[in-house]
Structure formats: C-alpha cells, structure tokens
Amino acid sequence: MNAIFTGIFLASLLAVAVISPEGFLPALLGGAEKSLAMAVTLFGIYAVWMGLSRLAEKSGLSGAAAKALKPMCGKIFRTDNTAACEGIAMNLACNLLGIGGAATPYAVKAIGELEKDNNSFAQKLLFIVNATSVQLIPTTVIALRTSAGSAAAADIVLPSLICTTFSTLFAAIVFIFGPKKWRC
Amino acid sequence: MAMLIPLIFIAVFAFAAVKKVKIYEEFSAGVGEALKFTLSLIPCLAAIFMMCELFEVSTLSDKLTKLLSPVFSFLGIPAELTKLVLIKPFSGSGSLAYLNEIIAEYGADSYTGRCACVCYGSSETIFYISAVYFAGLKQKKLAAPIAISLVSTFLTTILACLLCRIM
Structure with a gap:
C-alpha cells in the first residue's frame, strides 16, 4: 500500500505541477473534504449494524453461530480462536446478504484477533475472500437498475453470482496452492 | 427479498x-x-x-484510460468500461459514480450497461480494503494477496463481459 500510494501520488503530483499547478491544492482539499462525507455515510451503516450486532453478541446469538461454524472455520482458516471465527462468520454473512459495508467491522475485528495468534495465513485469506467479493444478491446494483428504469433489474443476478464465485475461488486456490512465502 | x-x-x-x-x-x-x-x-x-x-x-487517469481501452476491447471488455474497471480497486464511491454515468448514457438493459453492472457487483475496492483491514497492525507482506486479488478481479471482468453476451 505504501509503495502504491507513494507511486500514484508522486506521478500525479508531477503531472499536476506541469499541467495545472493551480489545481493542486483544491484537489487535495476536496479529497479530504469528500473523505469526511464518506465517513458520515459509513457511520450510518456501521451504527445500524454494530448496534444490532452488539445485541446479537450480548444475547449469545452470535456466539452460538460461531460455535456452529467453528469446525468449518478451523479447517478453512486454520484457527481455533473463537472470537476470530465469530468475526469471520459475521463478515461472510454480511457479504452474502449484500450489505458489504456492514461486513468491514467484523473483518477488522477478526484480523485483530488473528494478530494475537500471529496467524498471517488466515488474515490474508480473509482479505482475499473480501477483496474478490462474495455476494449472493448484489443489492446496490439491483436498486440502481430499478431506479434507472430497467425492464429486468434482477437480470444480472445470475452472471454476477457466477463471476463472484469464480473470482473468490480462483484467488483462494492460487493463494493456498501458490508458493509458501505468499502465505506468511 | x-x-x-x-x-x-x-x-x-x-x-x-x-x-x-x-x-x-x-x-x-x-x-x-x-x-x-x-x-x-x-x-x-x-x-x-x-x-x-x-x-x-x-489527467493521468484519462491518459491511462485511453492507453488501455484498445487492450480492453481486444479482451472483449467494452472500452466504455475502462475507467470503471480502473477506479474500482481504489474507490467504491468513485466507481459507483461511473456506473451511474454508464447506466444513464447507455441504459440499464444495454449490453454495456449490463456488463458494467456485473463488473461492479462482482468486484471489490481492493486497495481500500487492504488499507482498512491492516491499519494499525505491524507491517505485513501484502503484495502477493493484493496482486492475486487484482488478477482474479481482472479475469472476472473478462468473464463477466463474456457472460453478458450469452446470458
């Protein structure tokens, strides 16, 4: 991330300095401003779902779900950390339901738990699964198509499902069976 | 639902x-x-x-778009999607804006529009996720996972455009 950020930033910086030096500062200021607007949107999503998930946690609901999923979680992510499995289970559930925004806090929690066990494999696998999108229903896209007056808004569900399945499986297989140094 | x-x-x-x-x-x-x-x-x-x-x-993004459009077309990805495909790994809101533009210009049920929808729905903001997930942890070697995710997303884009042609 460091190298990419520095690379793109510097390249853009040089180009801006040549083409339109007066546009430089407004671009940065605008970017910072937009990030807060984005944070407000994200807070809305997180407030709703983390409020709900706190209830699920305190009532023992998510603990029970994690316990049920633990054997599978242990096998795929090679971990016996219950709190991490709980985060992973909730993360995947949110992704599958198409509420991707709500999935992020759970992944961050699971990755923090896995850090305690020094389990880089599980951290990276969870990242890859999320980065290649796992979704049953592309809620946002369907809503967008409906509002644009599509005659068959759900038309894209099947191709999307095939595509997300392919991308996640492909990436996970390459990661798991690739050179060992990728996983540590 | x-x-x-x-x-x-x-x-x-x-x-x-x-x-x-x-x-x-x-x-x-x-x-x-x-x-x-x-x-x-x-x-x-x-x-x-x-x-x-x-x-x-x-204007680097425009230049890159122009440069890559022929390559994308060759692989069966409509040239109009180039910017969407390039921006998606970085920014969810940015790519959503492009998706909106494409739908407004070509229509939700056009081939280009459907391709854009499937590509958007089956990809993620890879760089953004990597920054958020691993923020505050000790330095990780993330180059391989990021590269795998990017390659996989790109192959999926090609698959998506193919599927939209036949489905």
Whole structure:
C-alpha cells in the first residue's frame, strides 16, 4: 500500500505541477473534504449494524453461530480462536446478504484477533475472500437498475453470482496452492 | 427479498428481549463502537481520497484510460468500461459514480450497461480494503494477496463481459 500510494501520488503530483499547478491544492482539499462525507455515510451503516450486532453478541446469538461454524472455520482458516471465527462468520454473512459495508467491522475485528495468534495465513485469506467479493444478491446494483428504469433489474443476478464465485475461488486456490512465502 | 433485513432485526431484537438484554443500553453501546471505528478509518480515507482526486486532476487517469481501452476491447471488455474497471480497486464511491454515468448514457438493459453492472457487483475496492483491514497492525507482506486479488478481479471482468453476451 505504501509503495502504491507513494507511486500514484508522486506521478500525479508531477503531472499536476506541469499541467495545472493551480489545481493542486483544491484537489487535495476536496479529497479530504469528500473523505469526511464518506465517513458520515459509513457511520450510518456501521451504527445500524454494530448496534444490532452488539445485541446479537450480548444475547449469545452470535456466539452460538460461531460455535456452529467453528469446525468449518478451523479447517478453512486454520484457527481455533473463537472470537476470530465469530468475526469471520459475521463478515461472510454480511457479504452474502449484500450489505458489504456492514461486513468491514467484523473483518477488522477478526484480523485483530488473528494478530494475537500471529496467524498471517488466515488474515490474508480473509482479505482475499473480501477483496474478490462474495455476494449472493448484489443489492446496490439491483436498486440502481430499478431506479434507472430497467425492464429486468434482477437480470444480472445470475452472471454476477457466477463471476463472484469464480473470482473468490480462483484467488483462494492460487493463494493456498501458490508458493509458501505468499502465505506468511 | 426486501423483507429479509427487517426480519433479521425483528429476530435479533426479540431474542435479545427474551434473554433479558438491556436493549437500549447495548444498542447505543454498539453505536458507540461504530463511532470509534468510523473515526479510526478517517485518516486512511482522507489519504486515499486525496490521492484519487489528485490522480483525476492530473489527467493521468484519462491518459491511462485511453492507453488501455484498445487492450480492453481486444479482451472483449467494452472500452466504455475502462475507467470503471480502473477506479474500482481504489474507490467504491468513485466507481459507483461511473456506473451511474454508464447506466444513464447507455441504459440499464444495454449490453454495456449490463456488463458494467456485473463488473461492479462482482468486484471489490481492493486497495481500500487492504488499507482498512491492516491499519494499525505491524507491517505485513501484502503484495502477493493484493496482486492475486487484482488478477482474479481482472479475469472476472473478462468473464463477466463474456457472460453478458450469452446470458
């Protein structure tokens, strides 16, 4: 991330300095401003779902779900950390339901738990699964198509499902069976 | 389908009430966690958004789009999708804006529009996720996972455009 950020930033910086030096500062200021607007949107999503998930946690609901999923979680992510499995289970559930925004806090929690066990494999696998999108229903896209007056808004569900399945499986297989140094 | 999310809320609230959880206190505490979490994201968000804006203003993104369009066309990806495909790994809101543009210009049920929808729906904001997930942890070697995800997303884009042709 460091190298990419520095690379793109510097390249853009040089180009801006040549083409339109007066546009430089407004671009940065605008970017910072937009990030807060984005944070407000994200807070809305997180407030709703983390409020709900706190209830699920305190009532023992998510603990029970994690316990049920633990054997599978242990096998795929090679971990016996219950709190991490709980985060992973909730993360995947949110992704599958198409509420991707709500999935992020759970992944961050699971990755923090896995850090305690020094389990880089599980951290990276969870990242890859999320980065290649796992979704049953592309809620946002369907809503967008409906509002644009599509005659068959759900038309894209099947191709999307095939595509997300392919991308996640492909990436996970390459990661798991690739050179060992990728996983540590 | 729209019923699903209210049903989840009803189920969790009812279960929590049965288990005598202090619903108001705990729900607010969860929102408090959300606030802390959102605040912890802002430095990352601000840096990435500044980079994206600068990239846009520098016209490098336009140049890259022009440069790559022929390659994309050769692989069966409509040239109109180039920018969407390039921006998606960095910014969800940015790519959503392009998706909106494409749908407005070509129509939701056109080939280009459907391709854009499937590509958008089956990809993720890879760089953004990597920054958020691993923020505050000790340095990780993320080059391989990021590269794998990018390659996989690109192959999926080709597959998506192929599928939209036949389905």
